[in-house]
Amino acid sequence: GIQVEQSPPDLILQEGANSTLRCNFSDSVNNLQWFHQNPWGQLINLFYIPSGTKQNGRLSATTVATERYSLLYISSSQTTDSGVYFCAVRTGGTSYGKLTFGQGTILTVHP
């Protein structure tokens, strides 16, 4: 099956710093999402981004499908950004099918 690797595994920042999280995947995908799992355990969808670039406030994401990677940018980080960030991908020719998750990046933002 497809392999999804995220880096770095852990990241510690001071409030206000910027960061880049990376997701590499081993095969062609037809769906890629970034999720934030907050300290209460909820999985919040950040971006649905199988290709291209999107921005939402301080967050943006870019997926280069031909090179099999995606990047999540967090600017001017806040303590509420702390949690685990997951990249998840779907392969195959259907519009449904399972998402395969990476192991996540644990982000801690200190005040």
Added chain:
Amino acid sequence: DAGVIQSPRHEVTEMGQEVTLRCKPISGHNSLFWYRQTMMRGLELLIYFNNNVPIDDSGMPEDRFSAKMPNASFSTLKIQPSEPRDSAVYFCATNRGGLGYTFGSGTRLTVV
């Protein structure tokens, strides 16, 4: 839109008891997924349905686990009998063809 609704939020049960987790998908979402999250194994897919039909149950760990989707608005995941190693957070997620997946808030299961 109330999102994907899971119940209960927390469940504590004794080893050997039957546990039933419930999920109400977003209206119009025709695919439903059950995931399990543990520290050791991360997020892993147990089973998924499309148009109420089970498509892939290869992630179901053993015969003690079963899932049903009797109609488009309800699904259950049952563990019978439960064991301490089943302790995890169980997520339900739904998807409408070609779009992003939405996850419920999860059920934290503790088997003692």
